[in-house]
Amino acid sequence: MQFKQYKELTEREGQLQGDMKNFILSALRANGGRITYISPNADDDETGLDDKYPVISALYGKHGTYNVAITDVYLQEQEHCPVQVYADGIEQESEIKQEGFLIYPEQFSDIIHFITAPIREGIHSYAERLALKDLVDKYNKLPQDFYSRNGGIKHEYHSENRENIQKYTKELEDIYIQCSEPEQDKNGINSDLMAIISDLADLALIEQNQLPMSEMIEDEGEGNGVRFTEKTQDEFNGLYDEIEGQIWEFMGFEGIIS
Structure with a gap:
C-alpha cells in the first residue's frame, strides 16, 4: 500500500511540476522573457529583505545553497538545449546582488509566487x-x-x-x-x-x-x-x-x- 501511494504521489508531483514549468514559461514569454520586481522600499535601511521583496527562495549556487530575495526571473535559450529558467536576486546574509541561479523543479512554486x-x-x-x-x-x-x-x-x-x-x-x-x-x-x-x-x-x-x-x-x-x-x-x-x-x-x- 505504501509503495503504491509513493508511486501515485511521485507521478502527481511530476505532472504538477510540468504544469508549473509551462505556466512559468508562458508568463515569461508573454513579458519578453523577463519579469523584474522593483521594490518600493529598496533603499529603506530599516526594512528587512523579507518586507522589501515578495519571495525569498533557497537557490543553488556554485558554492552552495543561498537564501535569495528574488528580483528577476528570465529565460535563457541555447542552441540544441531546452530553454531554462534563471533568477537573479539579493543574497540574504550578505545583501549583495547575485545573478544566474538556475531554477530547478523544487523551486517552481517560489517562482510562481514571484510572478504573481x-x-x-x-x-x-x-x-x-x-x-x-x-x-x-x-x-x-x-x-x-x-x-x-x-x-x-x-x-x-x-x-x-x-x-x-x-x-x-x-x-x-x-x-x-x-x-x-x-x-x-x-x-x-x-x-x-x-x-x-x-x-x-x-x-x-x-x-x-x-x-x-x-x-x-x-x-x-x-x-x-x-x-x-x-x-x-x-x-x-x-x-x-x-x-x-x-x-x-x-x-x-x-x-x-x-
Whole structure:
C-alpha cells in the first residue's frame, strides 16, 4: 500500500511540476522573457529583505545553497538545449546582488509566487481599503481614527478588519479570475466593479476632506442613495474616474462604460 501511494504521489508531483514549468514559461514569454520586481522600499535601511521583496527562495549556487530575495526571473535559450529558467536576486546574509541561479523543479512554486506577486499585492491593497471603508461606515469615524501610533489597525478593530480583508480578498480574486476568462458575462463583472469603485471613491473623498460622509451630503432620499453637495459631487466624480481607470488597468478589463 505504501509503495503504491509513493508511486501515485511521485507521478502527481511530476505532472504538477510540468504544469508549473509551462505556466512559468508562458508568463515569461508573454513579458519578453523577463519579469523584474522593483521594490518600493529598496533603499529603506530599516526594512528587512523579507518586507522589501515578495519571495525569498533557497537557490543553488556554485558554492552552495543561498537564501535569495528574488528580483528577476528570465529565460535563457541555447542552441540544441531546452530553454531554462534563471533568477537573479539579493543574497540574504550578505545583501549583495547575485545573478544566474538556475531554477530547478523544487523551486517552481517560489517562482510562481514571484510572478504573481503584483496581482496578489494589488488585490490585498484594494481589500484593505474596502475593509477600512466598512469600519468607517459602521462606526462613523474618520479613517485615521482606526490606526494606532505604529500604523497598524487598533486592537479593538483588528479581528473585524482581518475578517473583512479576507472577505474582500476572496471577492476580488474571483472578479480577477472572471476578467481573465473571455466567455464570462462582462456586464455582471462591470456591475460588481462599479460598486467597488464607488466604495473606494467614497473612502478617498472622506480622506481628502477629512469629514465624515454625513457632512458632505445634502440629503439621503429613499431609493436614490446619497445626494452630494455640488462641490463634493465634482470631487467624487474626479476620484471615481481616477480609481475606475486604475481598477480597469489592474484587472486587465476595459469594462463597459455607458
